[in-house]
Amino acid sequence: MIEARNVYKTFKTPDRREVKALVDFSTQIKKGEVVVIIGPSGSGKSTFLRCLNRLEEIDSGEIMIDGVNIYDKKVNINEVREEIGMVFQLFNLFPHKTVVENVTLAQTVVRKRDKAEATEISRGLLHKVGILEKENVYPSQLSGGQQQRVAIARALAMRPKIMMFDEATSALDPEMIGEVLDVMKTLAREGMTMVVVTHEMGFAREVSDRVVFMDEGKIVEEGTAEHFFTNPIHDRTKLFLSQIL
Amino acid sequence: MTFSKRSLITLLILGIIIGSAYYFFATRGITYIWHWEKIPEMLFYHGAKSAEDAAPRLRMGILMIGFVLTLKISVFSILFAIIIGTIVGIARLSNEPVTKGLSLAYVELIRNTPLLVQIYIIYFFVGSLLRLSAFAAGTAALSIFAGAYVGEIVRAGIQSIHKGQMEASRSLGMSYAQAMRYIVLPQAFKRIIPPLAGQFISLIKDSSLVSVIALADLMFQGQQAVARTYHAFEIYFTVAFLYLVMTFTLSMATQYIERRLAISD
Numbered sequence: 043m044i045e046a047r048n049v050y051k052t053f054k055t056p057d058r059r060e061v062k063a064l065v066d067f068s069t070q071i072k073k074g075e076v077v078v079i080i081g082p083s084g085s086g087k088s089t090f091l092r093c094l095n096r097l098e099e100i101d102s103g104e105i106m107i108d109g110v111n112i113y114d115k116k117v118n119i120n121e122v123r124e125e126i127g128m129v130f131q132l133f134n135l136f137p138h139k140t141v142v143e144n145v146t147l148a149q150t151v152v153r154k155r156d157k158a159e160a161t162e163i164s165r166g167l168l169h170k171v172g173i174l175e176k177e178n179v180y181p182s183q184l185s186g187g188q189q190q191r192v193a194i195a196r197a198l199a200m201r202p203k204i205m206m207f208d209e210a211t212s213a214l215d216p217e218m219i220g221e222v223l224d225v226m227k228t229l230a231r232e233g234m235t236m237v238v239v240t241h242e243m244g245f246a247r248e249v250s251d252r253v254v255f256m257d258e259g260k261i262v263e264e265g266t267a268e269h270f271f272t273n274p275i276h277d278r279t280k281l282f283l284s285q286i287l
Numbered sequence: 288m289t290f291s292k293r294s295l296i297t298l299l300i301l302g303i304i305i306g307s308a309y310y311f312f313a314t315r316g317i318t319y320i321w322h323w324e325k326i327p328e329m330l331f332y333h334g335a336k337s338a339e340d341a342a343p344r345l346r347m348g349i350l351m352i353g354f355v356l357t358l359k360i361s362v363f364s365i366l367f368a369i370i371i372g373t374i375v376g377i378a379r380l381s382n383e384p385v386t387k388g389l390s391l392a393y394v395e396l397i398r399n400t401p402l403l404v405q406i407y408i409i410y411f412f413v414g415s416l417l418r419l420s421a422f423a424a425g426t427a428a429l430s431i432f433a434g435a436y437v438g439e440i441v442r443a444g445i446q447s448i449h450k451g452q453m454e455a456s457r458s459l460g461m462s463y464a465q466a467m468r469y470i471v472l473p474q475a476f477k478r479i480i481p482p483l484a485g486q487f488i489s490l491i492k493d494s495s496l497v498s499v500i501a502l503a504d505l506m507f508q509g510q511q512a513v514a515r516t517y518h519a520f521e522i523y524f525t526v527a528f529l530y531l532v533m534t535f536t537l538s539m540a541t542q543y544i545e546r547r548l549a550i551s552d
């Protein structure tokens with residue numbers, strides 16, 4: 043379903059240094075697979091996620107989604123993005139829209155659903171993430187955990203084939219992490235294809251099919267969550283795990 | 288719009304300042320005989336206008352006619368300035384070098400030359416070529432002038448919106464234009480209301496410069512009335528007050544809009 047082949051991506055820092063974010067990066071993610079990406083900050087894991095829906099341009103290589111090379115100039119990237127939901131670390135809800143409007147807007151604008159149908163779908167999803175009673179309040183009146191659940195509902199409203207989570211729980215107070223992870227676990231059990239950048243090893247152990255450990259733009263080691271808990275091979279992996287566990 | 292306590296206090300303070308200045312002048316001044324009784328008929332009068340139009344009815348006096356023209360030219364210029372400014376503000380942030388360069392050139396050219404010169408150029412040069420009326424030329428000059436400033440305000444407003452808003456919109460499949468229209472611009476607009484209000488208040492006052500191309504605006508009519516009656520102080524005080532009516536109303540209106548939009552905070 044997702045295939046990255048020999049992807050290179052460099053950033054230029056403001057002082058004109060080059061930072062290699064992805065170096066000859068290749069991987070495959072199958073339909074229905076839940077992949078957790080871990081790694082130290084600056085290892086390129088968020089960059090990889092952002093390349094999957096072309097929020098970043100790549101230097102070379104290709105990324106295929108459902109057999110379509112999304113960096114091909116002929117591809118309408120907006121159509122690709124409709125199929126890939128993304129959840130951000132800082133939620134990025136639309137502050138001038140109410141909760142239900144946040145979930146409804148893209149459905150009407152992009153999917154061209156009529157307002158009533160879209161609102162119906164939104165309310166169903168808000169119910170699913172357990173926040174329907176807040177449908178008419180503005181995001182600023184919600185806690186971080188509640189905002190993130192709305193953000194998940196907003197992404198699901200497009201009926202995406204893939205969901206990506208970019209450190210979705212990193213900005214949350216500890217007591218709110220659980221409620222967001224629960225929603226993500228439900229999705230995983232329903233068979234959603236998921237790419238999850240996170241440090242939550244409990245989540246990885248419970249629902250992931252594969253864990254990928256990245257460092258300096260490359261995959262250092264990959265395997266099941268169990269593999270990482272019991273016998274990680276590389277020293278770099280061991281060091282990282284000892285720091286986060 | 289509720290006429291709030293705060294705006295009443297503001298008016299009161301203004302009144303005290305102007306009143307005491309007037310009292311000081313009127314008592315200490317040399318021998319100036321005030322003729323305030325001449326002012327009301329310059330605003331409204333009842334009677335015949337001319338031999339051809341002799342029907343006795345309520346008519347606008349010279350200053351009120353100027354007031355209406357200034358109001359008209361200001362409203363049109365503000366609308367056009369918003370349109371120009373929005374386009375220029377977005378163009379300034381474009382990745383396209385030509386769009387970016389053109390919009391920057393426009394802003395720098397217009398901001399760095401005097402409005403008075405621009406009014407002359409647009410009226411005498413562009414206006415003659417395109418056969419523009421004085422009203423059209425005056426409105427165009429003011430719109431183009433204010434548009435440059437509004438463009439910079441809009442650009443700053445857009446840049447102040449966290450880039451995550453654009454990314455979230457795009458990741459949902461919205462095009463750049465849709466994300467701008469539904470997500471970024473509404474939030475930016477809310478933030479730029481205070482500087483926009485300042486800009487438009489300036490525009491209303493700057494509109495007095497169009498009197499140089501014989502547009503019979505409030506300033507022009509004031510000058511005419513002074514030339515005819517020599518009641519310079521009364522007339523200019525009245526003209527100032529009429530400008531104040533327009534700018535103060537705009538001020539209050541924007542504060543009202545600001546309060547209305549604050550509900551999602």
